[in-house]
Amino acid sequence: MNFQPQCPAPGAADDRIQMAHGGGGKMTQRLIDQVFLPAFSNSALDALHDGALLELTGNRLAFTTDSFVVNPLIFPGGNIGDLAVYGTANDLAMCGARPRYLSAGFILEEGLPMETLRLIVASMAEAAHRAGVTIVTGDTKVVDKGKGDGVFINTAGIGTVESPSPIGPHAVQPGDSIIVSGQLGAHGLAILSVREGLEFESPIVSDAAPLWPAIEALLAAGIDINCLRDLTRGGLASALNEIATARALPIRIEEDAIPVAEVVRGACGILGLDPLYVANEGVFVLFVPNSQTTHALEVMRQIPVSSAAVRIGAVEDGTRGSVILHTQIGGNRVVDMLSGEQLPRIC
Amino acid sequence: MNFQPQCPAPGAADDRIQMAHGGGGKMTQRLIDQVFLPAFSNSALDALHDGALLELTGNRLAFTTDSFVVNPLIFPGGNIGDLAVYGTANDLAMCGARPRYLSAGFILEEGLPMETLRLIVASMAEAAHRAGVTIVTGDTKVVDKGKGDGVFINTAGIGTVESPSPIGPHAVQPGDSIIVSGQLGAHGLAILSVREGLEFESPIVSDAAPLWPAIEALLAAGIDINCLRDLTRGGLASALNEIATARALPIRIEEDAIPVAEVVRGACGILGLDPLYVANEGVFVLFVPNSQTTHALEVMRQIPVSSAAVRIGAVEDGTRGSVILHTQIGGNRVVDMLSGEQLPRIC
Numbered sequence: 001m002n003f004q005p006q007c008p009a010p011g012a013a014d015d016r017i018q019m020a021h022g023g024g025g026k027m028t029q030r031l032i033d034q035v036f037l038p039a040f041s042n043s044a045l046d047a048l049h050d051g052a053l054l055e056l057t058g059n060r061l062a063f064t065t066d067s068f069v070v071n072p073l074i075f076p077g078g079n080i081g082d083l084a085v086y087g088t089a090n091d092l093a094m095c096g097a098r099p100r101y102l103s104a105g106f107i108l109e110e111g112l113p114m115e116t117l118r119l120i121v122a123s124m125a126e127a128a129h130r131a132g133v134t135i136v137t138g139d140t141k142v143v144d145k146g147k148g149d150g151v152f153i154n155t156a157g158i159g160t161v162e163s164p165s166p167i168g169p170h171a172v173q174p175g176d177s178i179i180v181s182g183q184l185g186a187h188g189l190a191i192l193s194v195r196e197g198l199e200f201e202s203p204i205v206s207d208a209a210p211l212w213p214a215i216e217a218l219l220a221a222g223i224d225i226n227c228l229r230d231l232t233r234g235g236l237a238s239a240l241n242e243i244a245t246a247r248a249l250p251i252r253i254e255e256d257a258i259p260v261a262e263v264v265r266g267a268c269g270i271l272g273l274d275p276l277y278v279a280n281e282g283v284f285v286l287f288v289p290n291s292q293t294t295h296a297l298e299v300m301r302q303i304p305v306s307s308a309a310v311r312i313g314a315v316e317d318g319t320r321g322s323v324i325l326h327t328q329i330g331g332n333r334v335v336d337m338l339s340g341e342q343l344p345r346i347c
Numbered sequence: 348m349n350f351q352p353q354c355p356a357p358g359a360a361d362d363r364i365q366m367a368h369g370g371g372g373k374m375t376q377r378l379i380d381q382v383f384l385p386a387f388s389n390s391a392l393d394a395l396h397d398g399a400l401l402e403l404t405g406n407r408l409a410f411t412t413d414s415f416v417v418n419p420l421i422f423p424g425g426n427i428g429d430l431a432v433y434g435t436a437n438d439l440a441m442c443g444a445r446p447r448y449l450s451a452g453f454i455l456e457e458g459l460p461m462e463t464l465r466l467i468v469a470s471m472a473e474a475a476h477r478a479g480v481t482i483v484t485g486d487t488k489v490v491d492k493g494k495g496d497g498v499f500i501n502t503a504g505i506g507t508v509e510s511p512s513p514i515g516p517h518a519v520q521p522g523d524s525i526i527v528s529g530q531l532g533a534h535g536l537a538i539l540s541v542r543e544g545l546e547f548e549s550p551i552v553s554d555a556a557p558l559w560p561a562i563e564a565l566l567a568a569g570i571d572i573n574c575l576r577d578l579t580r581g582g583l584a585s586a587l588n589e590i591a592t593a594r595a596l597p598i599r600i601e602e603d604a605i606p607v608a609e610v611v612r613g614a615c616g617i618l619g620l621d622p623l624y625v626a627n628e629g630v631f632v633l634f635v636p637n638s639q640t641t642h643a644l645e646v647m648r649q650i651p652v653s654s655a656a657v658r659i660g661a662v663e664d665g666t667r668g669s670v671i672l673h674t675q676i677g678g679n680r681v682v683d684m685l686s687g688e689q690l691p692r693i694c
Contacts, residue, residue: 022692024580024626025685053442053508054408064398065450065503069369069488095398103412105501107454139501141416143692149494154452154486156412156503161400233371279371338372345369345490 017112022142035118036138039125040104044136052136054101054158062097064088065156071345073116073150076190077206078281080153081120082127083347086208086281087232088155089131093212094228094284096163096219099131103156104138109148120151131210133157162219169246171226174317177293178253179286181214181306182207184236185264188278188343192271202263209282214306218286221299227287230280232347234338237276237323239285241337244321251323253313253335276325277338279346287315364459369489382465383485386472387451391483399483401448407508409444411435414501418692420463423537424553425628427500428467429474430694433555433628434579435502436478440559441575441631443510443566446478450503451485456495467498478557480504509566516593518573521664524640525600526633528561528653529554531583532611535625535690539618549610556629561653565633568646574634577627579694581685584623584670586632588684591668598670600660600682623672624685626693634662 014034020027037046044052068084089099104124108117128135165171190206192198211230218225229239236258244251260268260275268275282305288296293311300309313326323335361381367374384393391399415431436446451471455464475482512518537553539545558577565572576586583605591598607615607622615622629652635643640658647656660673670682
């Protein structure tokens, strides 16, 4: 580093993102050297080539991508950085694939405090460690002030498929048990509480967490996983509707059985939200043959991320995809797909 | 589709991007069904799982990512869509890898005309076909008006490495010939001419194009490719500086030999730009053993994208990484790395 007096003081030049940090020159190099590499260092990334070279010979691969635009960037229980790691790692897990490698593409807004970027990047490194993935390639772009919103992050992920049979709506059968891995709604309400300046007696903290340990345990126990879906944007209701529609089978769930924390239920009541539609970042739904329900629950309850797993319903016989909620007062109502936008920029 | 009068006319609801297009509900589904799937349809994508399942058994893989924030979205010779495909496919090619699979992550600004998105997506489909890649997984987010800039696109790519030996700065040797594949500066000037409202006698058109055909031909001819770099942000000067620094060897190039179209040279003169620093999206630099120079040039000149390939210089012996330009008037000057931001949002 050059400390000659004719240069701007390094602190002044580097404490906020400038357009030149995206120019591919010295400033970009410094951003990579000082912020990204120290956080993500590994042999594939350190090679600093245009791409990472990976050895995955003899494996079936899963490949996925997700962009993250959550607002605010930092919220109770996490920030956009760990969300970007868990979100993509979890999409791989939902394919029955062990998350292995991530790419990270940053779109930074001019003027972003470098301190915020450092915090986010540190969270990504920690989250990658927790999720067992390696960030092997990346990219940074900078857009003019007012043309972005702090930080957007895209992650793409490669995983190795460990499920012996294909997982997906096609494999769902009438009679299958439907299990959710934990309590619904915490991520969405954590975001909303910051955005709306709400305070609750006990703070609501995002559930963002890696899901692979639960899937790995289910596979190791020999459970036949027919379908998996993480309950992000659109929540449980949207995931079940997608599966019911794709398989053209009715799904029936019991309101009594659906796990929602008291504080989340209360907050949803105040805000006029239905927890069935609220986003989660560490909860999934699992479809297994009815005969394996007890075994699957036993396995899941031993893994921290799915320790609150419960059966919430079943797939019925029929020819039309729909989701029916059997309510606490004994009625039935159709749970439709979200038709508007309930919670924008939740992930 | 519902034509009941109480619903908004489908044209009215769907001719611009709304926040609900990013909500994970019906509007998101419609966007996927009506815009993305028809353009990118293939079996891996059509499965509509959280990730794409790929069979690449027994291959060495390259993995890369790039976000695209080019402004304007549409420019002479291309748009952000084909740029996003070629950019990532070319990064794979620069690893000696055949581009195979792409992911596509869209960050859309509320209010974006659907027509613009359709045009961009159609270009991506055509570019993917031209580049021999399949778009197998994707994601869409929508941000509030004023928090984005029309469309940002991230693509990540997986390729299968076909180069028998590792390509990179480490393989560069003193005496290596340095070849550029075509004329410099067209992409940068095409963008700038729209942005600044400049008109030239003959319009300057972006050079964006897939580079793999040239690399494939070089590999097929048995050329020892020591190093490859596409000349995007920061141009030839930045690429050569990175390589010289990484390998700690001096590079010498001849100003006379560097190919720049007359119209680009003229425009650079008017704008005070040095074509050595201007971004390209269809030009690369190649390092080969001196003894293979003629053969490499013969091979490249038979491939359209590299038909104007020329040798521009050589790697010299030494211990310090630097790039020296031997000028037309017989002097020498150091070509340094870009230290500010010459052309923001060029890709």
